[in-house]
Amino acid sequence: MNALLALIETIIIILIGGLSLGIARKLSARMQRRIGPSIFQAFYDVSKLFSKEPFYFKRLPIVYAISSMAFQIAAIFILIYGGDTMMAFFVSGAGAVYLAAGAFASPSVYSWIGGRRELLAIAAYEPVLFVLALSVSTHTHNIILIFPAVFIAMVPVLSVLLERSPYDVPAAHQEIVTGPYAEYAGPMLGILNIAKWAQLGFVYVLISMLVWSPTLAVNLTLKIVIVAAAVFITILIDNATARVSRKTMIVTLPIITLGLMALNIAVMHLAGII
Amino acid sequence: MSFQEIAALMTIAVPLLAAIAVFTTGKGRNLQGLIYIAAIVISISSIAMVFGGLNRFTLVFPEFSWIVILGLEILLTGIFLYYAFKLKSIIIAAAAVIEIIFSALSPLNTAPPLAVDSLSMVLILITSLLGSVISIYSLHYMRNDERKREFFTVIFVFIAAMNGAVMANENSWFILFWGVTSLCSFLLIKHPETHEAQKAAKLALTINTAGGAALAVGMYLAVSYYNGDSLESFSSASMAVPAIFLVAAAMTKSAQFPVQSWLPGAMAAPVPVSALLHSSTMVNLGIYLLLRISQVFADSPALSAGVAFIGLISFVAAAVLAAAQSNAKRLLAYSTISNLGLIVMCAGIAQPHALMAAIIFLIYHALSKALLFLTVGSVKEKTGSEDIEDMRSLSGKSSFLTAALITGIVSITLPPFGMFASKWMIIGAASANPGIIIPLAIGLGVTSLYYFKWVGVIISPTDPAVKDKQPKEYRFSISILLLSIIALSISIIPVAQSIARAASETFELSPDLFTLELSGGLFPLVIILLVSIISFLAFFIPPKGRRIKGYACGETEQYLPAGEYYLSKNYQTIFKKFVYALSIFTFILMVVVGVL
Numbered sequence: 001m002n003a004l005l006a007l008i009e010t011i012i013i014i015l016i017g018g019l020s021l022g023i024a025r026k027l028s029a030r031m032q033r034r035i036g037p038s039i040f041q042a043f044y045d046v047s048k049l050f051s052k053e054p055f056y057f058k059r060l061p062i063v064y065a066i067s068s069m070a071f072q073i074a075a076i077f078i079l080i081y082g083g084d085t086m087m088a089f090f091v092s093g094a095g096a097v098y099l100a101a102g103a104f105a106s107p108s109v110y111s112w113i114g115g116r117r118e119l120l121a122i123a124a125y126e127p128v129l130f131v132l133a134l135s136v137s138t139h140t141h142n143i144i145l146i147f148p149a150v151f152i153a154m155v156p157v158l159s160v161l162l163e164r165s166p167y168d169v170p171a172a173h174q175e176i177v178t179g180p181y182a183e184y185a186g187p188m189l190g191i192l193n194i195a196k197w198a199q200l201g202f203v204y205v206l207i208s209m210l211v212w213s214p215t216l217a218v219n220l221t222l223k224i225v226i227v228a229a230a231v232f233i234t235i236l237i238d239n240a241t242a243r244v245s246r247k248t249m250i251v252t253l254p255i256i257t258l259g260l261m262a263l264n265i266a267v268m269h270l271a272g273i274i
Numbered sequence: 275m276s277f278q279e280i281a282a283l284m285t286i287a288v289p290l291l292a293a294i295a296v297f298t299t300g301k302g303r304n305l306q307g308l309i310y311i312a313a314i315v316i317s318i319s320s321i322a323m324v325f326g327g328l329n330r331f332t333l334v335f336p337e338f339s340w341i342v343i344l345g346l347e348i349l350l351t352g353i354f355l356y357y358a359f360k361l362k363s364i365i366i367a368a369a370a371v372i373e374i375i376f377s378a379l380s381p382l383n384t385a386p387p388l389a390v391d392s393l394s395m396v397l398i399l400i401t402s403l404l405g406s407v408i409s410i411y412s413l414h415y416m417r418n419d420e421r422k423r424e425f426f427t428v429i430f431v432f433i434a435a436m437n438g439a440v441m442a443n444e445n446s447w448f449i450l451f452w453g454v455t456s457l458c459s460f461l462l463i464k465h466p467e468t469h470e471a472q473k474a475a476k477l478a479l480t481i482n483t484a485g486g487a488a489l490a491v492g493m494y495l496a497v498s499y500y501n502g503d504s505l506e507s508f509s510s511a512s513m514a515v516p517a518i519f520l521v522a523a524a525m526t527k528s529a530q531f532p533v534q535s536w537l538p539g540a541m542a543a544p545v546p547v548s549a550l551l552h553s554s555t556m557v558n559l560g561i562y563l564l565l566r567i568s569q570v571f572a573d574s575p576a577l578s579a580g581v582a583f584i585g586l587i588s589f590v591a592a593a594v595l596a597a598a599q600s601n602a603k604r605l606l607a608y609s610t611i612s613n614l615g616l617i618v619m620c621a622g623i624a625q626p627h628a629l630m631a632a633i634i635f636l637i638y639h640a641l642s643k644a645l646l647f648l649t650v651g652s653v654k655e656k657t658g659s660e661d662i663e664d665m666r667s668l669s670g671k672s673s674f675l676t677a678a679l680i681t682g683i684v685s686i687t688l689p690p691f692g693m694f695a696s697k698w699m700i701i702g703a704a705s706a707n708p709g710i711i712i713p714l715a716i717g718l719g720v721t722s723l724y725y726f727k728w729v730g731v732i733i734s735p736t737d738p739a740v741k742d743k744q745p746k747e748y749r750f751s752i753s754i755l756l757l758s759i760i761a762l763s764i765s766i767i768p769v770a771q772s773i774a775r776a777a778s779e780t781f782e783l784s785p786d787l788f789t790l791e792l793s794g795g796l797f798p799l800v801i802i803l804l805v806s807i808i809s810f811l812a813f814f815i816p817p818k819g820r821r822i823k824g825y826a827c828g829e830t831e832q833y834l835p836a837g838e839y840y841l842s843k844n845y846q847t848i849f850k851k852f853v854y855a856l857s858i859f860t861f862i863l864m865v866v867v868g869v870l
Contacts, residue, residue, distance in 0.1 A: 054819030
């Protein structure tokens, strides 16, 4: 029974991940005074992708695409079911790595370069997610009051995951089309899109765990507000900045985020709170 | 003598006998049969010992055995001095003399010379089983070698010494076996007799005899001033001063910054030697020593933080250096330093979960490193190169070797394999010191970067695929490792449970401290296993749809992307200097604070 409930919640969270992509596009468009696509655009895209003719080059990229999706969904499920946060984090990380592996196994230079950049991005953002997951798993209640830096650090991470400037390096549209996704088409691209939704959903759940309230309504509102705030700030920054080079990314992203969090931890440690 | 005691003794005696037999037989077929028999008997006796139960037992020898040990130590010193003279190295000579003086000065004591508990058993299993597989692999790999008899003699002595060292309880026995492993590693690295190998061997001997001297001094101090007659007596902060010497010795064996340089140098040796040094012997001994004396760290915050940070520095720095290597063996050497750094960190934290993490990491690391090195050796025979760029599209040429490499890499980086290790480690680390968390996170990120960059090169496809013959000769040893990794991974739950039990017995702490920490019960784990199995099976389901060819946006010219290695030689040197300074500073800080 518990497992069934967790499964339903997992599906809802994946859908929220997909919805957030549409909302992000709409928001971005409104900021640029465009009308923008419908907020359900991500769902339309994927349903169309599944109606396309399947074709493939080799088995390996397909295996990795399916693994990526399976691991991302499993990560959310484990988190919701009440398995540990750290365990879920590792499973989600595996899903991210399989995406890069799929790009490497594809028969094109563009996808290969995309895969390499994806890997670099993973090395830059996973440590931040790691600290978030750890702070969520070792503390309870309103963690944001103890670790405000963790929330701030999530903004650059979200800009990688939502493929937004300044850190949209793997999917750099001007040079390599869609990065690791370059060689996927049809249903397989659809599967990778769902993997992306799941990954976003996973991160949103982690972010939402930063706040807590005993009343259900307040609790839910708080969680929605904090996730929406993170997405909104990410889009705002996206519209105000240009994409950085990957060297700048690998240097600035960890330094800004981890530096802030280190400062946070140090201050709290010295203050005797943790 | 009980059956278990005989089996334990056999894990030392059989390799020694095998060494003698190999050394005295002629060339040709004899050797092959002999090595197969020796490998099988060693494996069986180590497994038989474990089946006798995980309880601790001691082995007592007649009174006069100390004379034999002293005689052997003098002989060992003589050999060290001979090589010191030959290599014109004052450091080696001085270290050898210090070692013999201090171990001869140590008063006699009554501790049982050999004691086997569950930690020793884990190490004996690793050494005996992996050592046997590696020696079988070497049979074919070293087939054209002129001096293969000497080579195998040293390998078997090495296995015997390693088994002896992890059983040794009394100080002088431990020092003797420790010295023998240093000597064997020197002889094996020197084996190709090239200029590079000679240089690397000299460096290894210098660092390791210095470590041996530190060990002897530490043990002497322990016996003479702190009433510590055996490794077991290292159990509280009152032993901090001798423990510091032991930590220094362990750092040399386990190749931690700033004394790590001998391990990347040792890649001049043939592949089986690297596999032996990195997985089944040598580097594990330092970790073993640290785990043995970990109760000192648990009692002394200064030592604990010092050791943990030395491990942490090695973990992160070696991972960054590994990302800059284009040679597969060199990459593996740095990754060993890095992974060992993680284990050293766990031993330093000395909190129950960290200790469990150290043991499980030790097992998975040994298996995966053995598999990776042996596979790289086979690839080298196949393609004539051990450079990562030359392994491009290996998946098109040999699916077996590709599977072996990927399994080796995945088994220590991704769930469900190395996950428990990481999880426990993090629980331990987080509760011990919040300063560890962020460097740890960076190190984990870089680790996945350098490993999967390599995977990416291997699995990048060729069009059309080139089909080569699969290597038959190495199939046996590589398959065994492959299967045992998969078996261990599938049975992760019972493995984790038995490691928890072994850890609580070894460290004599309540079993309640060594829980598996599964908040959601076993169900999430089952889900992870299920998902892994699904992605494994996905490979065997034929894909639907039309098969197409690769497309490069209309470009006709075929070009391949070159690998990215981030740090040039110059930057690597600067980075290394910085890390040396940092690690020496940490060590000195630890000594100063620890002694005061």
